[in-house]
Amino acid sequence: MVQEFKVQGFDEFLSKVTELDKQNKVILCMFCGDKDASGNSWCPDCVVKEPVVRKALGDVPNAENVAFVYCSVGGREYWKDRSNQFRTDKNLKLTGVPTLMIWGRPNEKLVEDQIKADVISILFDQD
Amino acid sequence: MPPTQNTAVLVENYIKENVVMVFSKTTCPFCAKVKALFSSLQVPFQVFEVDQVANTAEIQEELFKISGLKTVPNVYVNGQHIGGCDATLKAHNEGRLLPMIQSQPTQTYDYDLVVIGGGSGGLAASKQAAGYGKKVAVLDFVKPTPKGTSWGLGGTCVNVGCIPKKLMHQASLLGKAVKEAKAFGWGVDAETVKLSWEKMVEAVQNYIGSLNWGYRVQLRSKNVTYINSYGTFLDDHTIKAVNRRGKEQQITSDKFIIAVGERPRYPDIPGAKEFCITSDDLFSLSYCPGKTLVIGASYVALECAGFLGGIGLDVTVMVRSIFLRGFDQQIAEKIGAHMEQDGIKFLRRYVPVKIEQLTEGEPGSLKVTGKSTETGSEITEEYNTVILAIGRDSVTKTIGLENAGVAAAKNGKIPVNEFDQTNVLNIFCIGDNAEDKPELTPVAIQAGRLLSNRLFGGSTTKCDYNGVPTTVFTPLEYSCCGLSEESAQEKFGENNLEVYHSAMWPLEWTVPAYDSNTCYIKAITNKLDNEKVVGLHYLGPNAGEVMQGFAAAMKCGLTKSQLDATIGIHPTNAEMFTTLNVTKSSGGSIEQSGC
Numbered sequence: 001m002v003q004e005f006k007v008q009g010f011d012e013f014l015s016k017v018t019e020l021d022k023q024n025k026v027i028l029c030m031f032c033g034d035k036d037a038s039g040n041s042w043c044p045d046c047v048v049k050e051p052v053v054r055k056a057l058g059d060v061p062n063a064e065n066v067a068f069v070y071c072s073v074g075g076r077e078y079w080k081d082r083s084n085q086f087r088t089d090k091n092l093k094l095t096g097v098p099t100l101m102i103w104g105r106p107n108e109k110l111v112e113d114q115i116k117a118d119v120i121s122i123l124f125d126q127d
Numbered sequence: 128m129p130p131t132q133n134t135a136v137l138v139e140n141y142i143k144e145n146v147v148m149v150f151s152k153t154t155c156p157f158c159a160k161v162k163a164l165f166s167s168l169q170v171p172f173q174v175f176e177v178d179q180v181a182n183t184a185e186i187q188e189e190l191f192k193i194s195g196l197k198t199v200p201n202v203y204v205n206g207q208h209i210g211g212c213d214a215t216l217k218a219h220n221e222g223r224l225l226p227m228i229q230s231q232p233t234q235t236y237d238y239d240l241v242v243i244g245g246g247s248g249g250l251a252a253s254k255q256a257a258g259y260g261k262k263v264a265v266l267d268f269v270k271p272t273p274k275g276t277s278w279g280l281g282g283t284c285v286n287v288g289c290i291p292k293k294l295m296h297q298a299s300l301l302g303k304a305v306k307e308a309k310a311f312g313w314g315v316d317a318e319t320v321k322l323s324w325e326k327m328v329e330a331v332q333n334y335i336g337s338l339n340w341g342y343r344v345q346l347r348s349k350n351v352t353y354i355n356s357y358g359t360f361l362d363d364h365t366i367k368a369v370n371r372r373g374k375e376q377q378i379t380s381d382k383f384i385i386a387v388g389e390r391p392r393y394p395d396i397p398g399a400k401e402f403c404i405t406s407d408d409l410f411s412l413s414y415c416p417g418k419t420l421v422i423g424a425s426y427v428a429l430e431c432a433g434f435l436g437g438i439g440l441d442v443t444v445m446v447r448s449i450f451l452r453g454f455d456q457q458i459a460e461k462i463g464a465h466m467e468q469d470g471i472k473f474l475r476r477y478v479p480v481k482i483e484q485l486t487e488g489e490p491g492s493l494k495v496t497g498k499s500t501e502t503g504s505e506i507t508e509e510y511n512t513v514i515l516a517i518g519r520d521s522v523t524k525t526i527g528l529e530n531a532g533v534a535a536a537k538n539g540k541i542p543v544n545e546f547d548q549t550n551v552l553n554i555f556c557i558g559d560n561a562e563d564k565p566e567l568t569p570v571a572i573q574a575g576r577l578l579s580n581r582l583f584g585g586s587t588t589k590c591d592y593n594g595v596p597t598t599v600f601t602p603l604e605y606s607c608c609g610l611s612e613e614s615a616q617e618k619f620g621e622n623n624l625e626v627y628h629s630a631m632w633p634l635e636w637t638v639p640a641y642d643s644n645t646c647y648i649k650a651i652t653n654k655l656d657n658e659k660v661v662g663l664h665y666l667g668p669n670a671g672e673v674m675q676g677f678a679a680a681m682k683c684g685l686t687k688s689q690l691d692a693t694i695g696i697h698p699t700n701a702e703m704f705t706t707l708n709v710t711k712s713s714g715g716s717i718e719q720s721g722c
């Protein structure tokens with residue numbers, strides 16, 4: 001089973017991945033728009049892709065060594081700001097939500113439409 | 128028809144290799160009917176248009192020998208003769224046709240299509256084929272350069288060709304723009320503006336990294352198997368694939384496409400491989416090359432020299448004979464002259480003799496000995512970096528072509544027919560490896576897509592290799608479409624041509640007070656054919672953007688009077704094409720002196 005963590009915002013994200021990194025975990029990160037109190041998201045694509053990703057977690061190789069971090073990036077206003085930390089941090093450089101990536105591989109992201117059931121495994125390819 | 132194949136074998140092979148084979152003529156309505164039938168049944172079928180080859184009669188004679196039928200259409204399913212249009216429709220109406228097609232007794236292979244080489248052509252072909260539900264694999268493997276440089280999926284254009292070179296050209300143009308900005312009133316101190324080579328390389332390589340990854344994701348989403356291994360033919364249906372760790376697997380496939388591209392040529396002189404780099408190393412070089420010698424006069428040589436000079440390096444180009452072989456020579460000379468004015472030095476009619484290392488380092492220093500091709504006298508000079516750009520060779524000599532029986536020319540190029548087919552019927556070749564075709568990315572892509580459409584989509588559309596526009600991204604850019612003046616003279620005769628030309632002073636060049644007669648345009652027309660434009664040439668800013676639309680017009684048969692009837696967009700440079708009125712033969716002045 002892949003262990004899952006939910007974090008909110010950049011600072012929480014960073015401290016969580018730093019901690020998991022020390023444990024030598026392969027950290028699969030999913031970045032989505034925030035949900036409100038009743039669970040509605042401002043990002044419709046995120047809502048569509050979340051179950052696709054959750055389903056794929058079942059097929060992840062060496063699951064015991066993998067951690068899944070679900071990160072809510074913030075509200076719409078914050079996200080649309082081009083200078084927000086998720087977009088500018090050199091280890092992330094996000095361009096859209098939802099984004100799925102393994103921590104430490106900023107050039108290998110699946111963004112929005114690229115997140116598909118039969119594509120997600122590419123993140124775990126060795127070559 | 129495929130080369131080195133006699134007609135009998137050719138016809139037999141077509142019948143044997145294709146589940147549904149239709150011999151047809153482009154003008155025959157019954158043939159169209161049969162093709163429409165197979166299209167509507169959504170079964171792949173191969174068409175041979177016998178009226179599109181020189182030996183039509185011979186082929187029909189062979190068909191007669193085999194089937195007793197000389198007319199077209201002449202249809203075969205799984206090697207069995209069906210007959211003409213009526214017989215085929217009858218077989219279909221009686222419900223016999225589809226079962227015959229589906230009862231494929233043919234051998235099963237691991238893949239329907241294996242593409243060797245994941246560059247411009249290979250990726251396009253594989254994705255297109257997978258779109259038809261075919262089982263497709265693409266092998267891509269990069270052998271590191273002698274310096275150890277290597278790169279990711281996508282081939283030459285993305286990694287060590289079009290993309291990095293245009294971005295670095297842009298970097299150099301921006302440097303120039305900063306200087307021009309002063310003339311327009313910007314308070315910039317152009318002297319203190321300096322480029323960081325490392326930062327430029329990092330930015331360019333980051334973008335390339337994202338493209339490499341994007342291709343991998345695309346292949347995965349389209350269900351194309353990507354194998355990061357080096358492919359070698361074992362026979363015409365089997366290859367060996369060896370990965371970086373030496374692990375080997377055998378793969379069989381019904382069809383193959385060869386698209387392994389080219390790599391830079393090294394001259395056979397001491398020190399070339401040991402101490403020189405090529406364009407394969409330059410775009411990811413971790414240190415600024417410093418004082419640089421570029422050897423060669425290909426577009427790759429001049430473009431590299433151009434942007435290196437543009438970012439402020441001391442650059443010399445060693446040229447054996449002419450600039451830009453194959454391009455319009457009047458313009459090639461103008462490009463050289465402009466680069467020289469821009470501070471790039473030329474050693475003309477010199478060839479390299481040896482390269483010695485003086486000091487190691489990043490960059491180190493090298494001593495280059497060159498020899499004059501005219502007097503034989505030798506010169507020596509020190510440089511930090513020597514870039515070889517004397518040409519590129521197809522890397523087809525190490526892929527086991529002989530095991531598959533694929534014929535290749537001595538220089539590694541593979542002869543193909545108009546269907547991009549080699550002499551072995553299930554093996555095709557596109558892109559830079561195909562003989563006598565323009566070596567350009569969009570050509571490779573178009574050929575790849577159309578080939579897969581024909582192989583798996585029932586299409587008969589062939590790639591049109593004529594009228595391909597192109598651009599040389601030297602500091603002063605040059606684009607053209609159609610023939611150079613030399614080839615036009617050869618093809619139509621000098622007397623049958625009217626050449627219209629003009630110097631051009633771009634508006635954006637006026638304020639910085641750049642020369643008013645450096646940029647140049649030329650339209651070559653055929654007097655015997657209503658002054659149809661057979662060659663269009665543009666030397667000036669944004670050359671690629673200017674030529675693309677005119678290339679479409681030329682595809683539609685553009686004539687000089689249609690150019691004249693076109694209204695320009697003012698103020699632009701491209702509008703000059705609509706007001707060309709000085710012919711070369713008149714000797715009239717083309718000098719520009721303002722509005």
Ligand SMILES: Cc1cc2nc3c(=O)[nH]c(=O)nc-3n(C[C@H](O)[C@H](O)[C@H](O)COP(=O)(O)OP(=O)(O)OC[C@H]3O[C@@H](n4cnc5c(N)ncnc54)[C@H](O)[C@@H]3O)c2cc1C
Nearest residue numbers: 244246247248268282283288358387388558559566567568
């Ligand atoms: C410096 C430079 C600048 C260029 N600029 C332009 C430009 O501005 N515009 C333009 O249109 N064209 C340009 N070109 C040309 C363009 O890059 C090529 O025409 C194009 O890449 C050809 O595509 P291809 O599919 O034939 O081969 P390639 O793109 O070269 O791909 C072949 C691939 O096959 C791989 N391979 C080789 N052997 C094997 C094997 N046995 N097994 C598996 N894989 C193998 C290679 O490593 C490579 O990845 C430029 C080229 C260079 C060198």
